[in-house]
Amino acid sequence: MLGIDDEKFIRGKVPMTKREIRILTLANANIGVHDFVADIGAGTGSLSIEAALIATHGQVIAIERNSVAADLIMQNAENFSLSNITVVNAEAPECLKNLPRLDVALVGGTGGRIEEILNMLDLVLKVEGRIVLNFITVQSLYKCLTWFKEHSNYRYEAVQVQINRLKNLGAYDMETAINPVHIVTASMPVSNVVNIAEAKILKIQASGKVEQREALAGSPD
Amino acid sequence: MLGIDDEKFIRGKVPMTKREIRILTLANANIGVHDFVADIGAGTGSLSIEAALIATHGQVIAIERNSVAADLIMQNAENFSLSNITVVNAEAPECLKNLPRLDVALVGGTGGRIEEILNMLDLVLKVEGRIVLNFITVQSLYKCLTWFKEHSNYRYEAVQVQINRLKNLGAYDMETAINPVHIVTASMPVSNVVNIAEAKILKIQASGKVEQREALAGSPD
Amino acid sequence: MLGIDDEKFIRGKVPMTKREIRILTLANANIGVHDFVADIGAGTGSLSIEAALIATHGQVIAIERNSVAADLIMQNAENFSLSNITVVNAEAPECLKNLPRLDVALVGGTGGRIEEILNMLDLVLKVEGRIVLNFITVQSLYKCLTWFKEHSNYRYEAVQVQINRLKNLGAYDMETAINPVHIVTASMPVSNVVNIAEAKILKIQASGKVEQREALAGSPD
Amino acid sequence: MLGIDDEKFIRGKVPMTKREIRILTLANANIGVHDFVADIGAGTGSLSIEAALIATHGQVIAIERNSVAADLIMQNAENFSLSNITVVNAEAPECLKNLPRLDVALVGGTGGRIEEILNMLDLVLKVEGRIVLNFITVQSLYKCLTWFKEHSNYRYEAVQVQINRLKNLGAYDMETAINPVHIVTASMPVSNVVNIAEAKILKIQASGKVEQREALAGSPD
Numbered sequence: 058m059l060g061i062d063d064e065k066f067i068r069g070k071v072p073m074t075k076r077e078i079r080i081l082t083l084a085n086a087n088i089g090v091h092d093f094v095a096d097i098g099a100g101t102g103s104l105s106i107e108a109a110l111i112a113t114h115g116q117v118i119a120i121e122r123n124s125v126a127a128d129l130i131m132q133n134a135e136n137f138s139l140s141n142i143t144v145v146n147a148e149a150p151e152c153l154k155n156l157p158r159l160d161v162a163l164v165g166g167t168g169g170r171i172e173e174i175l176n177m178l179d180l181v182l183k184v185e186g187r188i189v190l191n192f193i194t195v196q197s198l199y200k201c202l203t204w205f206k207e208h209s210n211y212r213y214e215a216v217q218v219q220i221n222r223l224k225n226l227g228a229y230d231m232e233t234a235i236n237p238v239h240i241v242t243a244s245m246p247v248s249n250v251v252n253i254a255e256a257k258i259l260k261i262q263a264s265g266k267v268e269q270r271e272a273l274a275g276s277p278d
Numbered sequence: 279m280l281g282i283d284d285e286k287f288i289r290g291k292v293p294m295t296k297r298e299i300r301i302l303t304l305a306n307a308n309i310g311v312h313d314f315v316a317d318i319g320a321g322t323g324s325l326s327i328e329a330a331l332i333a334t335h336g337q338v339i340a341i342e343r344n345s346v347a348a349d350l351i352m353q354n355a356e357n358f359s360l361s362n363i364t365v366v367n368a369e370a371p372e373c374l375k376n377l378p379r380l381d382v383a384l385v386g387g388t389g390g391r392i393e394e395i396l397n398m399l400d401l402v403l404k405v406e407g408r409i410v411l412n413f414i415t416v417q418s419l420y421k422c423l424t425w426f427k428e429h430s431n432y433r434y435e436a437v438q439v440q441i442n443r444l445k446n447l448g449a450y451d452m453e454t455a456i457n458p459v460h461i462v463t464a465s466m467p468v469s470n471v472v473n474i475a476e477a478k479i480l481k482i483q484a485s486g487k488v489e490q491r492e493a494l495a496g497s498p499d
Numbered sequence: 500m501l502g503i504d505d506e507k508f509i510r511g512k513v514p515m516t517k518r519e520i521r522i523l524t525l526a527n528a529n530i531g532v533h534d535f536v537a538d539i540g541a542g543t544g545s546l547s548i549e550a551a552l553i554a555t556h557g558q559v560i561a562i563e564r565n566s567v568a569a570d571l572i573m574q575n576a577e578n579f580s581l582s583n584i585t586v587v588n589a590e591a592p593e594c595l596k597n598l599p600r601l602d603v604a605l606v607g608g609t610g611g612r613i614e615e616i617l618n619m620l621d622l623v624l625k626v627e628g629r630i631v632l633n634f635i636t637v638q639s640l641y642k643c644l645t646w647f648k649e650h651s652n653y654r655y656e657a658v659q660v661q662i663n664r665l666k667n668l669g670a671y672d673m674e675t676a677i678n679p680v681h682i683v684t685a686s687m688p689v690s691n692v693v694n695i696a697e698a699k700i701l702k703i704q705a706s707g708k709v710e711q712r713e714a715l716a717g718s719p720d
Numbered sequence: 721m722l723g724i725d726d727e728k729f730i731r732g733k734v735p736m737t738k739r740e741i742r743i744l745t746l747a748n749a750n751i752g753v754h755d756f757v758a759d760i761g762a763g764t765g766s767l768s769i770e771a772a773l774i775a776t777h778g779q780v781i782a783i784e785r786n787s788v789a790a791d792l793i794m795q796n797a798e799n800f801s802l803s804n805i806t807v808v809n810a811e812a813p814e815c816l817k818n819l820p821r822l823d824v825a826l827v828g829g830t831g832g833r834i835e836e837i838l839n840m841l842d843l844v845l846k847v848e849g850r851i852v853l854n855f856i857t858v859q860s861l862y863k864c865l866t867w868f869k870e871h872s873n874y875r876y877e878a879v880q881v882q883i884n885r886l887k888n889l890g891a892y893d894m895e896t897a898i899n900p901v902h903i904v905t906a907s908m909p910v911s912n913v914v915n916i917a918e919a920k921i922l923k924i925q926a927s928g929k930v931e932q933r934e935a936l937a938g939s940p941d
Contacts, residue, residue, distance in 0.1 A: 058305060058308050058309075059305040077302060077437065080301060081298060081301055081302070084279060084280040085281065087279050087281075169891070193894050194893055194894045195637065195640055195641055195886065195892075196641065196644070196892050198641075199637055199641035202444075202638070214443075214444075215443075215444035216298065216441050216442065217441070217444070217453060218439070218440075218441060219442075219661065219884075219897065220437050220438070220439060221440075221900055222435075223435075223436035223437065223460075223858065228427065229498055229499070229832075229858075229859050229860070230858045230859065231498050231856050231899075232438060232856060232857070232858070232900050234900060236884075236895060237884055239444075390670070414940060415668070415674070416671075416672045416858065416861055417670065417671050417862065418671070420858055420859060420862035423858060438900075440663075440676065442678075444637065449611070450636040450638050450639070451637045451638065452678075453637070453678060453679050454678050455661065455676035455679060456676060457673075457675050458674050458676060458880075498856060498857055499831075499834070500750050501722070501747040519744060519881070522743060522744055523744070526721060526723040526743040527723065529721050530721075644886075644893055657885075657886035657893065658883050658884060659884040659886070659895060660740070660882075661881075661882040661883075662882075663880040664879050665878035670869065672878060673940050674880060
């Protein structure tokens with residue numbers, strides 16, 4: 058099932074999504090056996106590999122601009138004997154353009170282009186499709202939340218996950234921290250299919266109005 | 279898949295294992311389609327229900343001493359149209375005695391009897407069986423870790439999980455904390471089957487010695 | 500010293516800065532005996548009161564737009580027999596305009612006007628003055644960080660603080676979470692006094708350039 | 721005031737109490753200008769140095785069994801030009817025996833001997849004296865809580881502190897975790913002076929009874 062141990066992956070110096078974050082990310086992604094999945098900013102490919110083990114009759118596209126990391130994904134896919142992973146050594150979102158429509162998009166890294174990636178996913182994601190994003194910086198998290206607030210046909214949920222692992226030291230167990238990650242999950246509900254077009258028209262006309270309303274609404278800080 | 283929304287369960291005033299903790303607990307439990315699972319201290323039954331949705335050809339025994347909570351589990355099982363859950367309104371570990379051998383034990387509540395529960399699970403768990411325990415107090419966590427240190431044929435891992443949910447307040451998202459939970463996961467490796475008997479003999483003879491060694495080993499605090 | 504117990508303050512339904520957050524906020528504020536301090540978005544006044552107990556020969560201005568909360572601050576100040584607190588029932592930042600220059604600004608609430616508040620503090624804060632801000636939302640934190648990145652004469656540091664209190668339940672202690680808070684601390688170093696004027700000129704001319712450089716720098720996400 | 725930056729201390733490879741933990745520990749210790757303070761398991765001496773800066777007319781005894789660490793404390797004390805720190809390169813609790821009575825005991829490291837240290841502090845601490853302990857392992861925390869539960873004349877409070885520091889990466893700020901620490905704070909209230917003797921007599925007679933009551937009380941796990 059979910060949750061391959063971290064040490065089962067070849068990592069090199071490429072940062073890796075830790076096991077607990079992977080589990081929660083994949084649970085939110087709700088990948089089906091036949092799903093077509095993109096893993097954007099795939100890093101070592103740990104998420105791609107777990108996704109490919111679920112989508113056994115589907116396909117996972119691992120997108121990674123760093124060529125050293127792209128090689129690692131290939132090696133990891135081989136070690137897990139997976140033939141349903143395609144590694145794309147290119148930059149998102151351009152490379153997403155010519156792909157079939159996605160059931161699921163996992164976003165582990167954005168290269169500072171979160172809005173562009175979300176704009177593209179908005180075009181290539183199927184209805185009922187899920188987007189699950191991981192963030193380690195305040196800025197990318199903020200920009201993602203802002204995008205979803207401006208695209209109100211999407212519903213989103215977000216959590217911060219902080220894991221401390223108990224390190225076994227003989228008679229003692231020491232709490233050791235893993236860097237926290239924010240997971241943002243969004244999906245486009247069926248009931249909103251008609252609304253999407255309207256919402257987009259509305260957005261073009263009324264973006265100024267929306268901001269004004271938010272400013273008046275006040276803040277809890 | 280994993281991770282039913284918290285509000286899908288009828289809760290009353292019974293404390294419930296929150297979604298993210300459930301996901302990580304069940305990922306560690308690695309439940310199979312045909313597995314026989316016990317959920318000890320089942321509370322609202324949220325873990326039992328997710329387990330039963332995985333073990334579709336297996337069986338889940340939800341053990342809960344509180345009769346109000348036991349009723350809730352029944353209602354929740356009905357709402358999810360599950361026929362592979364049996365609710366046992368009794369106290370663990372006695373009621374575990376006459377059950378078939380378990381593939382998986384989930385322990386959400388111990389009623390202060392963690393050592394007795396682990397002693398019983400040691401007898402009724404299959405080889406390669408998994409135990410996944412959730413703790414909200416320092417004391418029960420400590421006693422559990424101590425038990426596993428004294429039963430060295432088991433390998434255990436433990437993490438503390440702290441989740442902050444982003445509460446949507448119009449233009450703002452506020453970080454709101456959920457109480458942290460420790461998840462301890464253990465399994466009996468196949469390779470240790472022969473060692474188990476030896477380890478038990480050793481324990482009887484040498485328990486004094488073991489404690490002495492630990493005291494000499496020093497502490498990281 | 501620092502760290503009055505939470506229950507020593509009259510709270511009503513007004514949210515209060517919790518003891519541990521107060522301690523860390525005040526430690527970063529480094530208030531002196533003669534300091535002139537503003538507490539913006541003072542809430543129940545818990546920070547104002549601790550500040551006034553340190554600045555015994557100074558003065559604390561507690562600014563709070565909510566009149567119910569403003570009354571609470573008055574009551575709390577009376578209960579602690581403090582005569583060096585002035586409550587201003589008005590909205591920041593306008594009310595800061597006619598005050599003497601500040602040694603320290605504590606910002607507990609911004610009413611969604613963080614940039615305006617920082618712009619005003621930039622005018623009314625003494626050289627070497629400290630600003631310590633608390634945030635409970637992603638958006639206000641982001642806007643604050645952005646402001647400091649755009650005003651590079653300020654050095655800032657930021658931490659997220661998550662406190663779990665052990666609730667005593669007889670033989671057990673249960674970990675209970677308090678909502679996490681981000682604390683941002685900034686000060687204007689003496690060595691930058693000359694640079695400030697230059698930096699401001701630079702900002703006017705080169706704001707486009709600065710943004711461009713940041714965009715090229717890439718992102719760790 | 722409180723909260724010297726971590727990099728101001730010479731550390732070598734000795735683990736150091738991080739700034740935020742130091743601030744909260746010292747706030748709870750409530751050290752006075754004339755106080756006599758022991759810092760047990762002083763490590764790099766960061767807590768001793770901050771304590772000595774407060775107890776300007778008092779004295780701080782830094783106890784550290786590791787001679788490399790003891791040397792570091794000396795160097796750090798010199799760097800801060802402090803003459804009110806005495807470094808004792810010996811093991812607690814034996815070395816506490818011949819000291820004058822303590823106003824405050826800070827316990828950063830216990831070498832696995834937490835109960836013995838608390839037993840000794842029980843003898844050498846002044847009435848109204850404070851004990852503030854830091855724990856990084858579940859086991860030492862548990863043993864400390866157990867000791868205080870068995871010595872009911874002491875009141876204790878405990879928190880877990882988890883700090884994430886925002887690491888500045890140009891246009892981004894990345895949340896980086898520091899290992900969590902439990903802080904336990906206890907003091908002997910004046911009103912309990914008479915009760916102490918009674919409590920001790922009671923303990924000798926009734927320790928079996930006390931355990932029995934706790935076992936019956938049940939558990940929240």
